[in-house]
Amino acid sequence: MAFEKKQLPKKSESLSDWYNRVVQLAELADYGPAKGTMIFRPYGYRIWELLTEAMDKEIKEAGVENAYFPLFIPESFLKKEKQHVEGFAPELAVVTIGGGEELTEKLIVRPTSETIMYDAYSKWVHSWRDLPILINQWNNVVRWEKRTYLFLRTSEFLWQEGHTAHATHKEALEMQSWAMGMYAKTYRELFALPGLVGRKSEKEKFAGAVATLTYESLMPEGKALQSCTSHDLGQNFSKVFEIKFQDKEGKLQYAWQTSWGFSTRSVGGLLMAHGDDAGLVIPPRLAPIQTVILPVTSDTKLVEKSREMAKQLTDMGVRVKVDDREDESIGFRINKWELKGVPVRIELGKRELENGELTVVRRDTGEKQVISHAKLGPTVKELLVTIQSDLLAKQEKFLTENTRETGNYEEFKKIMEEKRGFLKAYWCEDAECEAKIKEETKATVRCLPEDAKFSQGKCVKCGKEARNKWVFALAY
RNA sequence: CGGGGCGUAGUUCAUCGGUAGAACGCUCGGUUUGGGACCGAGAAGUAGAGGGUUCAAUUCCCUCCACCCCGACCA
Numbered sequence: 244m245a246f247e248k249k250q251l252p253k254k255s256e257s258l259s260d261w262y263n264r265v266v267q268l269a270e271l272a273d274y275g276p277a278k279g280t281m282i283f284r285p286y287g288y289r290i291w292e293l294l295t296e297a298m299d300k301e302i303k304e305a306g307v308e309n310a311y312f313p314l315f316i317p318e319s320f321l322k323k324e325k326q327h328v329e330g331f332a333p334e335l336a337v338v339t340i341g342g343g344e345e346l347t348e349k350l351i352v353r354p355t356s357e358t359i360m361y362d363a364y365s366k367w368v369h370s371w372r373d374l375p376i377l378i379n380q381w382n383n384v385v386r387w388e389k390r391t392y393l394f395l396r397t398s399e400f401l402w403q404e405g406h407t408a409h410a411t412h413k414e415a416l417e418m419q420s421w422a423m424g425m426y427a428k429t430y431r432e433l434f435a436l437p438g439l440v441g442r443k444s445e446k447e448k449f450a451g452a453v454a455t456l457t458y459e460s461l462m463p464e465g466k467a468l469q470s471c472t473s474h475d476l477g478q479n480f481s482k483v484f485e486i487k488f489q490d491k492e493g494k495l496q497y498a499w500q501t502s503w504g505f506s507t508r509s510v511g512g513l514l515m516a517h518g519d520d521a522g523l524v525i526p527p528r529l530a531p532i533q534t535v536i537l538p539v540t541s542d543t544k545l546v547e548k549s550r551e552m553a554k555q556l557t558d559m560g561v562r563v564k565v566d567d568r569e570d571e572s573i574g575f576r577i578n579k580w581e582l583k584g585v586p587v588r589i590e591l592g593k594r595e596l597e598n599g600e601l602t603v604v605r606r607d608t609g610e611k612q613v614i615s616h617a618k619l620g621p622t623v624k625e626l627l628v629t630i631q632s633d634l635l636a637k638q639e640k641f642l643t644e645n646t647r648e649t650g651n652y653e654e655f656k657k658i659m660e661e662k663r664g665f666l667k668a669y670w671c672e673d674a675e676c677e678a679k680i681k682e683e684t685k686a687t688v689r690c691l692p693e694d695a696k697f698s699q700g701k702c703v704k705c706g707k708e709a710r711n712k713w714v715f716a717l718a719y
Numbered sequence: 720c721g722g723g724g725c726g727u728a729g730u731u732c733a734u735c736g737g738u739a740g741a742a743c744g745c746u747c748g749g750u751u752u753g754g755g756a757c758c759g760a761g762a763a764g765u766a767g768a769g770g771g772u773u774c775a776a777u778u779c780c781c782u783c784c785a786c787c788c789c790g791a792c793c794a
Binding site for chain 1: 720730731743751752754755756785787788789791792
């Protein structure tokens with residue numbers, strides 16, 4: 244295991260202290276001057292960039308095109324869909340003055356773009372031939388959160404929001420499902436973060452949606468993180484924004500819609516899940532630097548050989564950096580890159596150079612091996628793949644070990660107090676029951692897993708008939 | 720928005736009615752480098768903002784602001 248760090252609280256002792264410190268020490272992010280805002284520093288932004296590059300490709304391959312809609316949304320737009328405005332009202336940033344004059348209509352700084360996009364869609368859709376509309380945008384949104392947390396909950400965050408309109412509900416449902424599938428794949432394969440895919444309860448679903456699919460991952464202290472969502476909007480928005488078209492039979496119909504989003508919160512989940520007492524552990528596929536090469540001293544021969552190795556790795560598509568700062572000792576540099584979570588570290592000293600060897604160290608396990616220079620490329624390539632899959636396996640084990648089931652409310656309460664994690668239980672789907680459970684245990688309904696089978700049972704809280712085992716957890 | 724905390728050098732903090740100090744970091748020079756090196760020299764502050772008390776306020780009082788933590792709300 245890697246060495247403990249000065250200045251860094253232990254993750255195992257105080258998760259939130261560790262998290263706040265490590266994010267800043269590793270130069271991922273900093274606090275912005277205005278409340279709840281954050282600065283994405285280059286090292287942190289690069290993680291997001293690597294993700295967006297991969298996800299953008301998937302989105303385009305599915306036939307969804309990128310576009311950009313305005314940041315300012317007329318207040319009246321938001322008010323059109325009742326549930327939507329009620330859901331977002333408490334967290335809106337509103338512009339009331341422009342150019343020194345009071346505005347006749349207030350402008351909302353977008354918290355999400357359904358309304359402004361669908362107003363445009365209504366102008367563009369007249370015939371079944373105009374459908375589907377498949378648009379995505381990468382942008383920023385503002386939600387005036389009362390309590391913020393770097394990456395996980397900030398007043399302004401970055402995300403992609405996909406917004407589609409279809410001729411049939413079936414098509415829309417397929418789209419909704421595709422988006423969640425793409426998210427789940429991204430979380431597993433890039434973030435090495437397994438999670439539960441499922442449907443949100445009526446209370447927890449998106450404001451204005453018919454149904455919401457969510458990806459829920461589990462953080463180290465046993466709390467759930469809603470990682471991204473995909474919504475079936477039905478005709479809720481198309482009716483108020485009048486997205487109407489004539490079908491093949493000449494009948495006037497409202498479009499069926501979906502929206503789906505994946506935000507920078509995901510990066511917070513990534514950091515929190517994989518890190519350890521020595522700092523970050525970034526999965527190779529999202530690591531801005533996958534391999535760091537450290538010449539032990541600034542001896543010219545060592546530096547030259549390091550550069551040569553770096554070039555070799557770069558040519559193989561590995562993101563690599565040589566850190567040959569001569570004012571920092573080898574020990575200091577090792578600690579620095581461990582804190583920053585670089586998956587593979589290579590040390591090259593005089594002894595090794597003479598023997599034609601080098602030391603390769605895994606960040607996740609601390610495991611060291613001495614290999615010959617000739618094996619550099621294959622070893623690094625293989626390690627990056629191994630680390631990626633080991634991290635996923637480790638998280639899967641954690642998820643399995645922390646997913647429990649109960650039919651007893653006392654036990655339910657006890658688990659939420661002590662072990663936390665995901666807890667499966669029958670629930671009658673009554674909102675009042677949901678509220679009581681939350682009040683008494685702080686746990687919320689996270690989702691009904693998509694692979695859940697219908698069965699018969701009694702609600703864990705009220706004992707009434709229940710048809711499904713839902714997943715409960717404390718949430719971020 | 721409720722409860723708590725904090726605001727002094729880049730950072731973490733000390734000082735305490737008499738006008739500012741340490742450590743780390745930073746700059747320069749030198750010696751170093753196999754798990755956070757060392758020596759020497761140096762730069763760095765309108766003490767969050769405003770008001771009050773006082774001969775005198777970073778210090779005491781009030782107001783505001785900001786940030787952090789805990790709750791309610793949320794990607």
